Amino acid sequence: MTSSELRLREAGSSGREFTRLWLVALATYGVGDVVTTVALTRFVPRLSEGNLLLAALLNSHGNLGLIGLKLAVFAGCLAISLYGARTADRFVYYLPPALLAVVGGFTTAYNLRLLFG
Template structure:
């Protein structure tokens, strides 16, 4: 089994290292940064209300474990779209869009939550 068969897409479509870095950034910003700052706000600033109705419902019903499960589900869905875009659709927009959006959204809300936390 060669390295090429382990790649999530044809080598000529995109660079594997680029793929990994896109998803490391997305996971760090959305999965870690936004999640940790959201949890910190809920614990140390209870007067701050969650603005996302889906996240608010998940937190109310399932708590912090539910938030983690929600974030993992979103990341997995976006990752599946990105891989499918590269493997089957050969669509560069759909390949780049999910990790870029997660990185931007995660970064924005991490900074926004920190701003709320620090007053």
């Protein structure tokens, strides 16, 4: 066990909580948002992507552009979270997966509303 892991354990953090938060972030931001965005862009031609960066990536690279951007954001957030683990900063440790889970949950719900509404 590394010193940063010991400091986080002393601060009341556990690897299990961390893993669960990242699984929720992956499910909502990584899977839910991607699947619903692809469904919207493919099956609802009257709608277009509202995010200008995503729209440009979808127009130039298709779904691979969307997935690439999501992977880059996910990797960046994971790096920030691991930095928080190394410095034993619980806020920096937990904020990225929590933020991705909230954003992913909101965008997935919004996309489903657009898809079925």
